[in-house]
Amino acid sequence: xxxxxxxxxxxxxxxxxxxxxxxxxxxxxxxxxxxxxxxxxxxxxxxxxxxxxxxxxxxxxxxxxxxxxxxxxxxxxxxxxxxxxxxxxxxxxxxxxxxxxxxxxxxxxxxxxxxxxxxxxxxxxxxxxxxxxxxxxxxxxxxxxxxxxxxxxxxxxxxxxxxxxxxxxxxxxxxxxxxxxxxxxxxxxxxxxxxxxxxxxxxxxxxxxxxxxxxxxxxxxxxxxxxxxxxxxxxxxxxxxxxxxx
Amino acid sequence: xxxxxxxxxxxxxxxxxxxxxxxxxxxxxxxxxxxxxxxxxxxxxxxxxxxxxxxxxxxxxxxxxxxxxxxxxxxxxxxxxxxxxxxxxxxxxxxxxxxxxxxxxxxxxxxxxxxxxxxxxxxxxxxxxxxxxxxxxxxxxxxxxxxxxxxxxxxxxxxxxxxxxxxxxxxxxxxxxxxxxxxxxxxxxxxxxxxxxxxxxxxxxxxxxxxxxxxxxxxxxxxxxxxxxxxxxxxxxxxxxxxxxxxxxxxxxxxxxxxxxxxxxxxxxxxxxxxxxxxxxxxxxxxxxxxxxxxxxxxxxxxxxxxxxxxxxxxxxxxxxx
Numbered sequence: 076x077x078x079x080x081x082x083x084x085x086x087x088x089x090x091x092x093x094x095x096x097x098x099x100x101x102x103x104x105x106x107x108x109x110x111x112x113x114x115x116x117x118x119x120x121x122x123x124x125x126x127x128x129x130x131x132x133x134x135x136x137x138x139x140x141x142x143x144x145x146x147x148x149x150x151x152x153x154x155x156x157x158x159x160x161x162x163x164x165x166x167x168x169x170x171x172x173x174x175x176x177x178x179x180x181x182x183x184x185x186x187x188x189x190x191x192x193x194x195x196x197x198x199x200x201x202x203x204x205x206x207x208x209x210x211x212x213x214x215x216x217x218x219x220x221x222x223x224x225x226x227x228x229x230x231x232x233x234x235x236x237x238x239x240x241x242x243x244x245x246x247x248x249x250x251x252x253x254x255x256x257x258x259x260x261x262x263x264x265x266x267x268x269x270x271x272x273x274x275x276x277x278x279x280x281x282x283x284x285x286x287x288x289x290x291x292x293x294x295x296x297x298x299x300x301x302x303x304x305x306x307x308x309x310x311x312x313x314x315x316x317x318x319x320x321x
Numbered sequence: 322x323x324x325x326x327x328x329x330x331x332x333x334x335x336x337x338x339x340x341x342x343x344x345x346x347x348x349x350x351x352x353x354x355x356x357x358x359x360x361x362x363x364x365x366x367x368x369x370x371x372x373x374x375x376x377x378x379x380x381x382x383x384x385x386x387x388x389x390x391x392x393x394x395x396x397x398x399x400x401x402x403x404x405x406x407x408x409x410x411x412x413x414x415x416x417x418x419x420x421x422x423x424x425x426x427x428x429x430x431x432x433x434x435x436x437x438x439x440x441x442x443x444x445x446x447x448x449x450x451x452x453x454x455x456x457x458x459x460x461x462x463x464x465x466x467x468x469x470x471x472x473x474x475x476x477x478x479x480x481x482x483x484x485x486x487x488x489x490x491x492x493x494x495x496x497x498x499x500x501x502x503x504x505x506x507x508x509x510x511x512x513x514x515x516x517x518x519x520x521x522x523x524x525x526x527x528x529x530x531x532x533x534x535x536x537x538x539x540x541x542x543x544x545x546x547x548x549x550x551x552x553x554x555x556x557x558x559x560x561x562x563x564x565x566x567x568x569x570x571x572x573x574x575x576x577x578x579x580x581x582x583x584x585x586x587x588x589x590x591x592x593x594x595x596x597x598x599x600x601x602x603x604x605x606x607x608x609x610x611x612x613x614x615x616x617x618x619x620x621x622x623x624x625x626x627x628x629x630x631x632x633x634x635x636x637x638x639x640x641x642x643x
Binding site: 118140141153158160161220 | 394522525526527528529530532533535537538539578582583584
């Protein structure tokens with residue numbers, strides 16, 4: 076049995092009905108243009124808002140579990156770094172359901188000790204991002220759902236964060252789905268790469284396999300030029316069948 | 322240490338309540354000396370409702386303010402600035418003067434309905450997580466509309482004395498209320514305060530954003546509905562008995578969050594204690610007004626609260642909002 080079973084995931088007008096099965100120990104990267112449904116898929120997996128369907132984690136239905144149990148099963152990091160109240164970083168991380176020991180571990184891992192005396196409204200955007208990431212990681216959930224976790228981070232922290240996520244899912248019984256825009260980083264870190272387009276999965280497979288197919292050019296309108304990406308030479312008309320598999 | 326401070330605020334509020342019962346001591350002492358029964362009646366039927374209403378109404382405004390601020394994620398959302406108290410006043414006036422049901426019970430029902438309508442209108446106008454400007458503008462619009470409709474209702478009322486009658490009540494007054502009237506305010510307020518306090522956990526976690534709170538398994542639609550209904554119930558019942566009293570619901574939660582490390586949900590009970598203390602102090606101040614007359618208590622809270630509000634807006638303007 077796989078670790079996570081997303082069944083009939085859908086969000087009206089934003090995500091077509093999708094089934095998604097995730098194996099333990101895998102890091103899945105989710106790429107796609109703006110508005111392609113990455114966040115909607117994460118929302119549906121996390122059971123947020125009007126999304127429908129169900130997420131079974133080790134056979135346990137996420138939507139039917141109590142708030143006290145949820146953080147041990149799945150946590151979600153939204154793309155927004157907005158916060159409502161000027162809390163201290165440790166208090167904020169504790170709101171996510173982590174124990175004091177877990178908070179200590181992840182505060183050390185993400186080097187939050189230096190920023191601790193300040194409240195979150197006095198942190199830089201990057202520092203605030205690390206606090207919010209610690210909030211999502213610290214309860215050590217079975218399933219990590221991260222929406223653009225590397226946004227606002229400097230290059231060193233982008234690398235360190237993805238290394239941390241890699242190490243987290245390398246442990247037994249855990250998996251992560253990470254939405255991101257950096258295709259090269261996605262290829263480097265992912266065990267599995269999913270390309271979203273127009274609210275549906277356009278391609279799903281090993282990163283090299285997916286990146287080697289024409290789907291990136293078709294979905295994003297960009298193509299490889301040596302070591303970097305460039306806009307595709309000819310205007311790209313996505314084919315009628317956007318579910319074309321690699 | 323924070324728990325100690327919160328407890329001290331509660332104790333201070335109770336001391337204020339006792340002081341409010343006994344002060345001015347001279348008149349009570351004179352009455353008790355002259356006629357013990359009369360003195361006790363004076364204490365029970367005049368002083369007690371007034372002191373208890375200050376306690377209950379202040380606590381209600383504080384806790385509703387804290388819950389509404391936590392819900393909107395905005396330190397300027399309070400029962401008065403969002404138009405809830407004006408909506409409640411309109412509901413009570415229409416019930417009493419247009420429909421002609423002037424009993425405390427009927428007015429309380431009218432006020433709760435008015436408060437509920439204004440809160441629902443606010444969410445419709447300003448959205449669920451409102452920016453400060455939108456929230457204040459929508460609240461201002463609702464207050465202005467409710468105020469105008471209240472005046473209109475009084476002008477159209479069959480009774481020619483409606484304006485005169487309603488004036489001191491509309492300015493907020495705790496004086497000359499009976500024990501049954503105390504009950505009409507206190508029972509719904511107590512239910513609302515205790516229920517709101519039970520929502521502290523989800524409201525705290527709302528600090529992480531709506532998406533995260535939902536991913537943690539909280540039903541935000543239900544949470545929102547509970548806060549709106551409980552605030553309308555408690556504030557509406559208090560407004561029906563004592564009229565509209567401003568600024569307590571704005572100020573108390575701001576102080577309360579300082580005691581809870583910025584946590585908005587668990588500030589509900591401390592805000593209730595601070596609100597009770599503030600309204601009792603305002604009532605005591607209005608009693609010892611040097612004019613030889615009694616000031617309407619709503620005037621006292623506005624005289625202290627409005628400058629505080631301006632200071633708060635200035636702080637937000639410079640990006641130091643708490």
